[in-house]
Amino acid sequence: MPASKRKVVMVCDTMNEIDDQFAIAYALGSDEVEVLGVISSQNTLVHGHQSVHIYKAEAAKIGELCHRPDVPMLIGAEGPMESIDHPVGSEGLDFLVALAGDGVEFSILGTGPATDLAAFRLMHPELARNVPIIWAGSFLDESIWRKYKYGELNARADIAAWRVLYRDPFNLVVLPGWPGVVKVAVNSESFVSELRSMEQGITDYLAHILEEWCENKVSLDMDSSRGNKVLWDIVNVAYYSLPSSVKTSQTPIPEVDAAGSMYWDRLQSKIPLCTDVDAEAIIEDFWKAMKNLSR
Numbered sequence: 001m002p003a004s005k006r007k008v009v010m011v012c013d014t015m016n017e018i019d020d021q022f023a024i025a026y027a028l029g030s031d032e033v034e035v036l037g038v039i040s041s042q043n044t045l046v047h048g049h050q051s052v053h054i055y056k057a058e059a060a061k062i063g064e065l066c067h068r069p070d071v072p073m074l075i076g077a078e079g080p081m082e083s084i085d086h087p088v089g090s091e092g093l094d095f096l097v098a099l100a101g102d103g104v105e106f107s108i109l110g111t112g113p114a115t116d117l118a119a120f121r122l123m124h125p126e127l128a129r130n131v132p133i134i135w136a137g138s139f140l141d142e143s144i145w146r147k148y149k150y151g152e153l154n155a156r157a158d159i160a161a162w163r164v165l166y167r168d169p170f171n172l173v174v175l176p177g178w179p180g181v182v183k184v185a186v187n188s189e190s191f192v193s194e195l196r197s198m199e200q201g202i203t204d205y206l207a208h209i210l211e212e213w214c215e216n217k218v219s220l221d222m223d224s225s226r227g228n229k230v231l232w233d234i235v236n237v238a239y240y241s242l243p244s245s246v247k248t249s250q251t252p253i254p255e256v257d258a259a260g261s262m263y264w265d266r267l268q269s270k271i272p273l274c275t276d277v278d279a280e281a282i283i284e285d286f287w288k289a290m291k292n293l294s295r
Contacts, residue, residue: 005034006240007105009096011076012233013043013051013112015058016153018209020111022286023233024059025202027109028066029289030241036099037072038063039092041112044079045157052078055112065202066293076116080158084167084258087119096120100127107240110135111233113154118161121168132171134239136232137162140176140251140273142264148178149260159260166256166268173239173248175274180247181235183279185228188214194287200294231286235274238282241289245281248272 010027014020027033040055047054052075060073074095077088093116099106110117110133117135120128137154139145155162165172175181188210195207213229239246252267 006032007034007036008107008109009037010035011039011041011108011110011112011116013041014055016043016046018213019231019233021062021209022206022231023111023237024062025066026234026286026289027237028068029293032241035071036106037074037095039074039076039116041076041116042079043113043157052076065205080115081160084160084163087122088115092116093119097124100131107132107134109236111236113157114161114165115158118164121164129170134173134236136175136236138174138176144178145262152177156260163256166253169269169271173272175235177232180274180276181232182230183277184235184282185230188227188229198290202293203290234286235277242281242285245278246274247276249275
């Protein structure tokens with residue numbers, strides 16, 4: 001294994017949508033990333049009190065299909081924080097603490113609600129400050145927040161945890177969905193066809209869940225772009241697997257209140273926020289990772 005591989009722990013709400021599954025497979029096949037473990041983050045907003053157990057089972061399935069049963073699959077906090085100063089412990093948190101305590105240099109790729117990330121920051125600040133967090137969530141500016149504030153589930157599923165990250169954003173990189181990450185959209189029909197042409201267990205399964213997702217969108221008449229699917233969470237992996245494909249800018253972040261309102265007249269620290277992506281390059285790197293998994 002190349003010494004240059006970036007060690008990461010993924011914190012995912014796998015099966016909230018389907019993009020976490022793509023992200024885990026991408027990371028496991030990447031030439032540039034070494035996955036130390038996958039923690040299932042809660043999303044009771046979508047799947048109720050059993051969410052972490054549903055997500056762990058799905059993450060484990062992806063690991064098996066990628067022929068990586070050695071990667072630990074752990075359960076994070078079973079519910080969101082009750083308030084900004086009340087973190088929730090879990091076996092996932094214990095795993096992060098053990099790694100950091102042993103001096104392992106790693107980053108966290110957070111593709112779901114920030115519950116476990118906030119617990120790490122609050123309960124073990126001396127260790128957590130040395131661990132970069134790449135979190136998919138929040139908003140780039142006020143106009144985007146006003147337009148999409150009810151569609152961004154990672155922040156809304158644990159507002160208190162989001163506030164913790166924004167209150168002390170040291171070593172934090174945020175990948176808002178709009179306007180950059182949303183560009184990583186694939187056409188269901190052609191993407192499913194290419195996945196199936198690879199004739200692997202993992203790519204067959206990814207094809208199945210992508211096709212099923214898009215068919216459900218049609219049956220629910222959810223939107224006019226129902227033939228496409230944004231693979232949001234693969235951008236977290238691309239941040240390390242193909243750094244040139246993810247553009248960030250030092251941007252001031254606002255205060256966030258208990259209801260998830262963002263106070264754009266009360267700006268705080270500047271942190272790297274994703275402003276654009278090279279979607280074509282990210283998809284190409286994803287295919288490279290899928291080919292690696294077939295070896």
